[in-house]
Amino acid sequence: MAGKLVLDIINAQGTKLMTAKKIYIRDGKVAMDGVLMGTMPGQFYITPLDLYKATKMIDFEFLKGAVGLLWQGRKEYKAQLAKEQVKEPGKSPATAGA
Numbered sequence: 001m002a003g004k005l006v007l008d009i010i011n012a013q014g015t016k017l018m019t020a021k022k023i024y025i026r027d028g029k030v031a032m033d034g035v036l037m038g039t040m041p042g043q044f045y046i047t048p049l050d051l052y053k054a055t056k057m058i059d060f061e062f063l064k065g066a067v068g069l070l071w072q073g074r075k076e077y078k079a080q081l082a083k084e085q086v087k088e089p090g091k092s093p094a095t096a097g098a
Contacts, residue, residue: 007034 007020020034030046046054 007023008016009018009020010016016038018034018036019038020032022033024031026045028048030051032044032046033041034044035041
C-alpha cells in the first residue's frame with residue numbers, strides 16, 4: 001500500500017507488466033530494481049544517451065498533461081494514506097509513507 005511505495009507499469013488491459021521497487025543512480029546510469037511480469041526480478045538501467053533520447057520524445061502537451069497527472073496522483077496518494085490511518089490509528093500520515 002502507500003506505506004511501501006512501488007511503481008506499477010501496466011498495459012492497456014490493466015495487466016501489470018513491471019513493478020519498480022526503487023529508482024536511483026548507479027554507475028552513471030538510472031537504475032531500477034523491479035520485477036517483470038510478476039516473476040522475474042532484476043535490475044534495469046537507462047543509459048545517459050537513452051535518457052537524453054527520451055527527453056526528445058516529450059512534447060509540451062505531455063508536460064502540461066503530466067502536471068495534472070502528478071496532482072491527481074498526489075491527491076490519490078494522500079487519500080490512500082488517510083484510509084490507512086483509519087486502519088492503523090497509532091501512525092500519523094506523515095510517517096506512514098516513510
